[in-house]
Amino acid sequence: MEELLDTTGGKRGRITIHDVAAAAGISISTASKALNDTGRMGLETRERVKRIAAEIGYRPNALARGLLSKRSFTIGLLTNDTYGRFTLPVMAGISDALVDHGVSVFLCAIEEDPALAQIHVEAMLDKQVDGIIATGKRLDRRLPVDLSNLNVPVVYAFTEGAPGSVTFRSDDAQGARLAVEWLAKLGRKRIVHVTGPENFFSVRERADAYRRVAGEEQPVLFGVWSESWGHEAVARLWSGSGERPDGIFCGNDQIARGVIDALRERGIRVPQDVSVVGFDNWEIVAAQTRPPLTTVDMELKELGRQAGLTVLALAEGRSVEPGIRKLPCRLVVRQSCGGDTLGI
Template identity: 55%
Template sequence: MSSELDNEQELPQQHAVTIHDVARAAGVTIGTVSKALNGQGKLKEETRERVRAVALRLGFRPNDLAQSLLRGRSFTVGLITTDSYGRFSIPLMSGIEDALGSAQISVFLCDARDDAVREQQHINSLLAKRVDGIIVTGRRIDARVPIDVGNTNTPVLYAYAQVKEADALCLLPDEAQGARIATEHLLAHGRRRLAHITGPSYFEAVQLRQEAMRQVLKEHGLDLPGHRALAGPWQEAWGHRAVGFLLEMDPGIDGIFCGSDQIARGVVDALRERGVKVPADVAVVGFDNWEIIAAATRPALTTVDMNLHELGRIAGTRLLAMIAGEKASGIIRLPCSLIVRDSCGVHTLGTAERRKEDQGD
């Protein structure tokens, strides 16, 4: 019998190492190699370790498809998104991979781009790869059409996306709770004449946040009149323009809760241009904690963080349980956090306190 070293040297330089090569180099049968590498069968530990060492030296990589057929698992999942910019899908995917990494599961990211045909092509491709499960996400929480996995029984979970199917599991940030903590923070800093500048009113997130803000104000004996609740596009330019409308109608505004950090940045810039100091005259709170915008705004934005990384981690954990056979359904809303920065921070004076300070009281 030739030595293992001799057998390894006989392999062509560009040869794709096969299980036959490993068996020949280790001086064992193909069946023994399979058992050793898959942790199956009754083998001496010495034989198992020797085969593994030879496979490692030769650079042998098991065929994933063959392995998946053997184990009944591919140890991959699909992540389908319509968020082409990655604003929401990237932190979500980071959390998903944190949850799945310990289980040695890889994630295929597929960009559907709001194209139903393209999305179904991705689904078909993922199913052909025998993925263990699929997570569907997007760039808004409004209800979407459920994906079709045919009769494969592949577990599907929606994260930062939802469908109306009763047996679907959907994980969402708690938009109302996020608006509540933003409003309570402004009130805690003495602000009483609050305004809300946000995105299009047909978005579910916009509706949930505005209703929560009104409820908090009502609990404090305050209100949010229609002229102080302005809806427009999710754009910095809209925030900038809305400030002009707002101050013209109600120059006594002392706090603004914005529906996104982009809108908030436009608000802050417009206030500065008008000689209104933030937060001394008007405190501003954003939504999203998009750090590239929130931290770069001057002053830096206090904002609501939807905790998308944590939402992704929980989505990954729940999908693992579904792959293992657990049945789960319903809409689960996960709490947001408030990130306090300078636009409405711990050192912000309330209106009454400012007046006392100005008067030397």
């Protein structure tokens, strides 16, 4: 009870290259060159130094190294996506791509607070990050902070970038085509689109692509990103006297979930009577619907991976062509459309 923790931050006695040099009976310059495979020296010396370094557990101090090399092997990830629904896969991709290069990632959640964002950006710059990746939850919104004159490279992922920058985003039009074509391939003739607010860029893009495949006259129901809107949309579709749809392409998985629940409550069978396809492949929603949801995955992890490699390239001084890169989506077939036993 009375014993207090004495993990006093320690660091007393961290092993430095001096220790290696002393143990090997050589100078620190030789030790450095041996360990970095630079300079000239006998092979035997080099091997011996390496062995000794490994034995005494020497690890170079990244701060000292960074001070000299101007590379900290650190990047910052700025996001305003509190839920982490979009940020987490992106982060996973970035980390995955960069861990091999010894790069670590500062995660900064900035909400919508410009002051907080500024603090985080300055903290990152003070720590000499090699680059910054900005990510968000909407393709057509900027982060509440200006990153355009930063003297470190900035890459945008799933958020609107500054002009002349590199921006990665999903190809929502292609994703929508994937969904609608899948419904068509399964023989669905009367396909409707139930989606989110029209002021979202991606909503318009998906809706346009839908119309281009399903027919320009096809109805699009704009609403909000919620299950209850899915319910309401079904009520609306089934209330009129017109023909009922046999395929519903939903703007996201939550809406799809609402749609499926509403259909079931009406005794309409999914997928026998109506096929439903979602968007986002948000596992936690898509896998829990009954039946599990066929949906479009935006491949955010891959997006993160590419963003990571790009910011690294820029940090190393390699030139990268600016512009918007659209990454293809992928259809994840589960059971809400049928066709899941087809083996596409």
